[in-house]
Amino acid sequence: MRRTWWMWMVLVLVWVVPSGAGPAQRVVVLCSPNPAWCDAIKEEFPKATGIALDYVRLSSGEGLARLRAERRNPTFDVWFGGTGDPHMVAFEEGLTEFYRPKSWNDLRPELREAVAGKYIPLYAGILGWALNERVLRERNAPTPRTWRDLADPRYRGLVAYPNPNTSGTGYTMLATLVQLYGETQAFELLKQIHRNVAEYTRSGAAPGQLTGRGEVAIGITFIHDAVDQVLKGFPISYGAPRDGTGYEIGGLSLVKGGPNRAAAITFIEWALTPEAQRLGPEKGQSYQIPSNSKTPIPPVAPRFEAFRVIKYDFLKYGSAAVRDRLVKRWTDEVFPLPK
Amino acid sequence: MARALAVPHVRWVAQPAVAGWAAATLLGASLLPWSRAGRELGLWLADSTGIALASRSTLAAAVLVLAAVGVLVGLWPGFERSRGVVLVGVGLAGLAASCLVVGLRGTPLGPGAVVAVGGFLILTGVGLSSSGLWFVDPFLSTVVLWAAAFVVLFILLPLASVVVASVWVQGRLTTEVVQRTLTSPAFLALNHPGTPRNEVTTALVAGSLLSVLAAAARWRLGGGRRSIPAGLALGGAGASLMVLYGGFGAFRNSVLLAVVVGGVSTGLGFLFALLSERSQLPTRRLLGPLSVLPIITPPFVLGIAMLYLFGRRGFVTHRLFGLSTDVFFGPVGVAVAQVLAYTPIAYLVLVGVVRALDASLEDAAQTLGASPGYLLRTVVWPLARPGVANAFLLVAIESLADFANPIVVGGGKPFLATEVFFAIVGRYNPHEAATYGAVLLGLTLTVFVLQRRWVGGAFYVTVTGRPTGARPQPLPRWLDWAASGVFVLWMLLVALLYGSVFVGAVTRLWGFDYSFTLRHLQDLHPQGWHVLRTTARLSAYAAVPSVVVGFLIGYLVTRVRFPGRQVLEFSSMLSFATPGTVMGIGYVLAFNQGPLLLTGTELVIVLAFVFRNMPVAIRAAMAALEQIDPALEEASTTLGAGAGTTLRRVVAPLARSALLSGLVFAFVRAMTAVSQVVFLITPQHNLATTQILSYLEYGSQGRGAALASVLTLLLVAVVVSLQAVSRRLDPRAAHVGAG
Amino acid sequence: MAEGVPVRLRGVTKRFGTVVAVDSVDLDVPPGKLVTLLGPSGCGKTTTLRIVAGLERPTTGRVWIAEEDVTDLPAARRGVTMVFQSYALFPHLTVFENVAYGLRVQRLPAGEVRRRVQEVLDLVGLPETAQRYPAQLSGGQQQRVALARALVMQPRVLLFDEPLSNLDAKLRRRVRAEIRMLQQRLGITSLYVTHDQAEALALSDVVVVMNLGRVEQVGTPEAVYRRPRTRFVADFIGEANLLPATYRDGVVELAGYRFPIEQEEVPEGPVTLMVRPEAVLVAQDRLGLPGVVRTVFFMGMTTEVLVETPVGEVLATQPYRADRRPAPGQEVHLQFDAAGVYLLPGDGGR
Secondary structure, eight states: OHHHHHHHHHHHHHHHSOOSOSOSOEEEEEEOSOHHHHHHHHHHHHHHHSOEEEEEEOOHHHHHHHHHHTTTSOOOSEEEOSOHHHHHHHHHTTSEEOOOOGGGGGBOHHHHHHHTTSSEEEEEEEEEEEEOHHHHHHTTOOOOOSTGGGGOGGGTTOEEEEOTTTOHHHHHHHHHHHHHHOHHHHHHHHHHHHTTEEEEESSSSHHHHHHHHTSOSEEEEEHHHHHHHHHHTOOOEEEOOTTOBOEEEEEEEEETTOSOHHHHHHHHHHHTSHHHHTHHHHHSOOOOEESBTTSOOOTTSOOGGGSOBOOOOHHHHTSHHHHHHHHHHHHHHTTTSOO | OOOOSOOOOOOSSOOHHHHHHHHHHHHHHHHSBSBBSSSSSSOBOGGGBHHHHHTTOHHHHHHHHHHHHHHHHHHSOOOHHHHHHHHHHHHHHHHHHHHHHHHHHOSOBOHHHHHHHHHHHHHHHHHHHHTTSSOSOHHHHHHHHHHHHHHIIIIIHHHHHHHHHHHEETTEEOSHHHHHHHHSTTTOBOSOTTSSSOHHHHHHHHHHHHHHHHHHHHHHTTOGGGHHHHHHHHHHHHHHHHHHHHSBSHHHHHHHHHHHHHHHHHHHHHHHHHHHHHOOSGGGGGHHHHHHHHHHSOHHHHHHHHHHHHSTTOIIIIIITOOOOOTTSSHHHHHHHHHHHHHHHHHHHHHHHHHHSOHHHHHHHHHTTOOHHHHIIIIIHHHHHHHHHHHHHHHHHHHHHOOHHHHHHSTTOOOHHHHHHIIIIISOOHHHHHHHHHHHHHHHHHHHHHHHHHHTSOOOOOSSSOOOOOOOSOOOHHHHHHHHHHHHHHHHHHHHHHHHHHHHHHEEETTTEEEEOSHHHHHTTTHHHHHHHHHHHHHHHHHHHHHHHHHHHHHHHHHOOOTTHHHHHHHHHHHHHSOHHHHHHHHHHHTSSGGGOOTTSHHHHHHHHHHHHHHHHHHHHHHHHHTSOHHHHHHHHHTTOOHHHHIIIIIHHHTHHHHHHHHHHHHHHHHTOOTTTTTTOOSTTOOHHHHHHHHHHTTOHHHHHHHHHHHHHHHHHHHHHHHHHHHHHOHHHHHTTOO | OOOOOOEEEEEEEEEETTEEEEEEEEEEEOTTOEEEEEOSTTSSHHHHHHHHHTSSOOSEEEEEETTEEOTTSOGGGSOEEEEOTTTTOOTTSOHHHHHHHHHHHTTOOHHHHHHHHHHHHHHTTOGGGTTSOGGGSOHHHHHHHHHHHHHTTOOSEEEEESTTTTSOHHHHHHHHHHHHHHHHHHTOEEEEEESOHHHHHHHOSEEEEEETTEEEEEEOHHHHHHSOSSHHHHHHSSOOEEEEEEEETTEEEETTEEEEOOOSSOOSEEEEEEEOGGGEEEESSSOSEEEEEEEEEEOSSEEEEEEEETTEEEEEEEEOOTTOOOOTTOEEEEEEOGGGEEEEETTOOO
């Protein structure tokens, strides 16, 4: 008995103690897209380059907060994915630096121009919603068409919306409404929608998921996240408000003063290759439009032509001052209101 | 008999042990680096060895000189008492000098500094003992100093940081953040702006009516003069709760949740405890596994499972009954999930209480003609009260600290713990987070103090012990059946929930496509396995220090009288009463800069684990020590053994089984820790619980369920093998009865 | 053989919070002698013993062992061993390892440990139990192992904390005789705590009677029994009848019964008369203290008679004689044997 006990102990120790012979180089990634995509790069990047990769999955708002907190002692080398605004704020605040990759000229020009050399575009995705028609029918509620429709009391408890504090998706919707209706009207509308919101989720993908499970009928989300739910087999449809919708340019940034700069640059170059970008749809459950024009667009990816996309002012709404003010205003004026 | 023990005590000799410690201090302090280049633990600054520093700073030179003096003092054949006094002086001066060197440099600590501080603490401790200033064994005096240093650094400092951070903003003292946070409707608003009536007034009127009624009722029942304040207190509490119920905000949600979950869990726990001690039905045997459940699963996994089963599209509610309800989505869901997770804690506390209810007392009361109700009020309740209060306290604290369930099933409603989390992780506003943390701490400390005043004095029940023992009077038949019925329902529910997690791990898409797949398990490679391994490794690192520190503190508090013992006792009590979320943010605030820069390293996670395990380790130590006659230790002492030898050769072997189970439970609890460490994870040190949480949150339910299942099965295996081993290790069981 | 060493306590006081457990105690244990601390529970005798052992530190006062001030010395270094009331045998160690424990702590060579343990186990008559565990021994055997474990250290002072209280009456007598024999043979200075006066009288060279943290009387067993200095001592050690009387010119008078007494330093006037029950003769003639028999207890070898007299109830122990048994209600006279009579001044220090 005693001997087997010790054998078990040894076994556990062997499993638990880190194996010393890993790759010598490593890169530390702050990863904001679907965790499946993060898992995919963790698996593939070492195969391609021999450099180990560690990541933490944080929503883009959380990622920005984390970079701010660690300003003096960054633990991350690269910020991979997530909506563009926080990437832009991070650049303005000197948390990240712009690195011009070798494949810069291969990137889609419209994306390159929109971000004005503040971060590297990784993908583009359109804001929209996931709809669960069955739940809507149960409640005798019509299919929504515009943002204003969401204020309809028939949707009470049927809407999920990501919290703009933590989620870039949530902020993109906030900024879209402000650009569509002006700030005052936008906040009035948000207060009305607030009564219908069942949950402010922490991440931008969660509303699609809640819609898929039927917990809510309308989930504000990027359309590619809704596509993921559809492909997984959830009985939902997706779309975007007809009065116009915003979009995101997912970012890729080099963290300033990160511990492994050389490996980080290797990673950035790799992440922009068509091989790496194909991982998103193939293994990462992510169906955005890839930034490298040589990467084939996944057939299921929502395209700009199909929706009425506004001319989103990334420079203005990506600035730290505007972003922080809008988020704070939402947190103070909308979020705490009773439902 | 040639050689007598009674070497008359010779005082004119050298003390080689002292010289040895001092020499080790000198060596370590001069050759090891005092600073690290950055956050990483392995990056030493080569030019910061004590020798290198001494050439630049007189203070650092003084440290080395003091250590050298320590060596000489140890070697010098002097009079023991004066040597002790000199040693205390050397130790304290060295300690002060080392701290100054570290503080002035401001760079992250290296091993040289740690060795210096630890070494001078030893010299001080030994000096205090041999000078006769402190009538305690030198080993114990050193341990007391070390325990004090640990408590100050890793309990008091983080908590103080929380309080300070809320009022110390950008280099000046201000209550601005506190005011802004506390007046924000997200924290607490009592009146609903959308309704015309005034909820506060209504509730207060109802509350005062309740006070009068309660006072009158107590008066009629013969409460005498005490019935009026008692009634007022009851009514006041009721009115406050009603006011809260009418309001909204994080404070309201958390407090109501804690009260409801605490009450329900304590009630159910008491019922189950009665069953386990007095039931005559076979269901009683299932209570053992029940007690282990909460420790082997991260608490939020059950919450998720509940949503899958009972949500609007839940398997049970929607598929089987065709309902569409979102009752379980929001505070009610959080409450149910917490009750499921925490009732076993209440149960474990209350089993001890029910066992302590001497059946002969009840018999005696019954032979005197007492009715069952009277019996309950006059005999059972007064005896059970401390345990009930204790159970309520523990559950309420867990409920307040829990942030995972509110995030997962809370429907986005604010709770204190989630606001701490969002303030720091989402908005990166440490001051706001600290304010919420301070409120949370204040709440739990209030409950804690109230509880101690109400039941008077400490009350410890082990949470790790396996319940055994004789069975007193059986329950009345109807009660037995009813309670067993409740319990069976409970077990079915829990089995269903666990089952849904396991099934969810191997089905394609929970809720829609139930076909079998191993895909999710395969997808655990590489991240899932990596994280599981990291978690296991860090938990294993934390297990030994948890048990050692907990055991030593438990030993000091119960067996050794020394000045400052009550301070140590209270500080370690703080670890019982502090929500993990608060401690987590305290660690972020305290260890994010300066010499104590630890965030982003494995060490800070291990320390957080040790802190999480402290309450259990201390309680287990106290329970184990209660079983050991102090005369055994005294016998060892009079036979010439020092306290260290006594602990090693007498106490530890006798507490072996308790120590082993403490070790395993420390490991298991660390594996399932969430709120303490969620702020501390780094890319290299991601933990299984947070990984599961992010899988579940970001839409990879299958992968999350797979990781949760693997984790649960792993921990079940660990606990089961522990029980097999510890049964063989029980020292008494081994030797009794053989002759 | 270890030379006996003296133990000395001066002005030793121990307070626990506000409770004074030991109140300025002075105590001398002569070299090689066995001194008993005797008193009711809570009288401070165990605390005094633990202060000598070093398990407690006196609040004030000093302790000397072998003319050396050990007050600040921890227990482990005093060369003092102790036999505990509960024996405190280590349940996880065999008898051999229990006895060897202290020797191993001293890191003696294995051969010497074995030799000394065997020697001492022989000495206490348990050579064959070495490999058993304490739980497998009888109470008496456990007690002797505890003694062996203390003796093997060849201590300068041996302390006993009510070592016999867990044994039944018969065994207690036997073990107490063994302890006395061993102690005298080895000549180890010993301090022995008990609440059993018979044990104290049988064992000790000197008895120290304690009450409420203070020393009431110090003396040989005979002196303490025959000449108690206070009412408490008289009452606590053996049975005693304490009767109010007057003393004048070498004659005691109570309720008309007068008899001469030879005792020094007795003040004239009211005194308390102590009479041991065995010194009372229940006489049928008309001489002595008159009284009426209340109750008669048959005790086997003796008969106890409770007699109501004008000065209070008096207990008399009579040798059993079937032909002369006093009956309740009978009028009798009591005569006191001078050997069992002692006068306490005044009311006897009540």
